[in-house]
Amino acid sequence: MNALVNFTKIFKFHGGVHPPGHKAESTRLPIGQLPLPEKLVLPLRQHVGNIPKVKVTIGDKVLKGQLLAETEGTVSAAIHAPTSGVVTAIDDATIPHPSGLPDRCITITPDGKDEWAERHPQDWRNTQCNELIASLRLSGIVGLGGATFPTHIKFRVGCKSDVHTLVINAAECEPYITCDDMLMREHADEIVKGIEIAKRLLGAEKVLIGIEDNKPEAITSLQAATTDTSIQVVVVPTLYPSGDARRLVHLVLGTEIPYDKRSTEVGVQVFNVATMRALYRYFELGEPSLSRIVTMTGNVQQPQNFEVLFGTPLPHLVKAAGGAKQGTTHYIMGGPMMGFDLPDENVPITKAANCIIAVSPNLFAPPPPAMPCIRCARCADVCPVNLQPQELYWFAKSDNFEKASDYQLFDCIECGACSYVCPSNIPLVQYYRYAKSEIIALDKAREAADLARERNEFRLARIEREKQERAQKHAERAQGAKQEGEKTPAPGAKQNVPSSPATSGAEDAKKAAIAAAIERAKAVKLAAQQAGEAPKNTEPASAEIKQEIAEIDARRKNVGLERPVAGSAAADADKQAKIAAAIERAKAAKAAAEAAKNANDNLITKE
């Protein structure tokens, strides 16, 4: 273990927990390769951001690495064909997402030849930095640690950025997950080359690789691969969740990234090791992002890591691991601390899939019923953000969202450490997700109501203006006629235009109109001021706008007004159901909103 001793100072963060690692099971065998599956189902949404634009149609023959969908808008990632074959479907299928909702996917039936399209390796050392960064948009690379943020966005700051330090996340702190561990053991050299590229692209001077001390083999191979470089391998104590980016930056640098800033604002950029390898393969070999290492573990015959093509159906992977053992009820994507139940076994492996765990009741027992919070503060002792989970829980439970925000609910990283130690078995994180989604929904509703109101005010102002203008025109015409009449007092004129009293009449009308307009504007303003409370002054609004406001108000009430009685069992059960429903609703709304962005707007109004 001597080789593991490092002399870099470690800056501990508050709290953290030590869940049993269960990493040995899946690290006994080297990374395995899978035979080509019968089909590959590629969800368009495998990343954070916009859905990419499909560039193929059904029946198209595609080659391995060929672009299937290109980035749409700024934050988006491309998708490529993982092997050669034919596009056999572009339709909705179940994707690995907690919502369980189907989403658009491109299905490829492999031809078995695995024939590459033309690859374009780049001489990254001698190519203009901007060019390299621009070409990254076509790589399809996203953060492979699980966040799936398009990597090219992280490089947008450019070569002369203020980023001086790269922190490479090799902590892999969640139990069961070993994909990064195995990648480092077997491909440390590729990772290091990728890091060199990232370093050049950002103009960074310093690189620190943060890795937990429960991976001695990976540490050794990283140290071997970095001997001739300035890259520093920083071994940090095993403590969940040290792999959280902000926690890791603090661990290795002592820098606490302010809650409202990005790491780049303090000169630090964080990447996952697997992302660095993808960068290497893209620039040096000309290979876009087609596969990733996935840990297949839990209740399977032979847990192992596999290099898996994106789009590979999960059963194919399970089979490669010897098949599911008896008692397997379903699968989890991610680790036991932050992962989620897959809606179906028949989902494809995506860029986000770092780990799949086959679950049996023996492996993860269903939680015992929740008891009341006894305020023991164990949760607060382990919260890595130093929040007060018991207070947040109390506020979330009583729908006191304002207080929850005051207590920095939105800084919660949903790591689950608090639930992990709660003697009352309270599903704390679910309460936080619920509160967050409700707050976001409320804000959106408020925004929408304000917008509708603003539009209405605008419309009123326009009507007033037009009225005024009409009055003015009227008056001018009268004035003109009068003058004309004075000049040439033709007998016919009198019949057409009002005579002298009309002049004052027209002026009166104008004044009255202006006064009325001012009055009404005042009323509208008043209404707007009261709007925060009871926007009932919608009298002059058009029917649709009225309805829109009413609907929004109703939604607002739905979310805010049903306060349960503390301590009553019925209310608690109610709340649980409500939380579940809200989570589902929020997810559905989110998915719907995203889908709507894609094409069909009508989904968004469904709740």
Place this chain on the structure above:
Amino acid sequence: MNRSPYISEAPSVSSIMLKVLLALVPGIIAYVWVFGGGILVTITLATVTALLAEATMLKLRNRPVQPFLTDYSAVITAWLLALAIPPLAPWWLIVVGTLFAIVVAKQLYGGLGYNPFNPAMIGYAVLLISFPALMTKWPAALQLAQTKLGFADQIQFIFSGVLPQDVKLDAVTSATPLDYLKTQLTLKHDVASIREAPIFGALGGKGGEYIAMAYLLGGLYLWQQKIISWHLPTAFLGALALISGVFWVINPAHFASPLFHLFSGASMLCAFFIITDPVSGPTTPKGKLYFAAGVAVIAYLIRAYGGYPDGVAFAVIFMNICVPLLDMHTQPRVFGHEK
């Protein structure tokens, strides 16, 4: 649906409470040794009353009985109250006190997790105010008593108030050290001469100091088991030592030493078992420090100047009121935020 985390590593509420009960055992053994077996009867009475009251209230409130009964929190309340009242008090005193603690101070506020006050201390305070004479009539430590009451005699006395024929009440009761100190001080004796009385031991009262040490032992076990954090006991004992120390240094003739205060009355029980009740106490580390120090200061002032020999119960109840305020104003700095 996302219901992570799927794993947990938490002791159950029951196991936490059982450990607290276990930690009280050395204190109870010392208690039996000092005052005789009567306390076991009181504890049993309190336990049975507490469980019956809890079960009935849960039923009435339409809540599941079994999980809440087996969380053992009612038993802790019962034991604490039993240990706090005089051991030879009539049987109905502990029953009334326990009933009040469980029914009013705990269940009517919503049961486990919702009671703003420490139930045992409410029970104690109610008894002290309602039956001051009974609540201050302590037996003498067996080592000091002119006549030693046997276990059977104690039981008989608890249930019927009848002493063996040849025994007078005065022979088995005695003022508590804190009580004695207080009355003697008003008679203008100085502390040094008062403490020469046989009821005083090296640290606190004779006998009582052993019980206090046994509580300390149990408390250290709870700390070692991570059931309680160091904040509360340390701040309580530290603040008590500090404030009594200041008074003692200024006028040692009129004020007892810090050591005496630490090992007299309910100090140790309070430090490790009473203020450590999580439900009615603060949750932030700093809040715990202020809370415990506040209890110590108030308890000391009541001891030195108040109408009752020991002020722990009132001090705890008063500080319970301050808990929401303490929690609100002692929020630790969140990661990435300025203070």
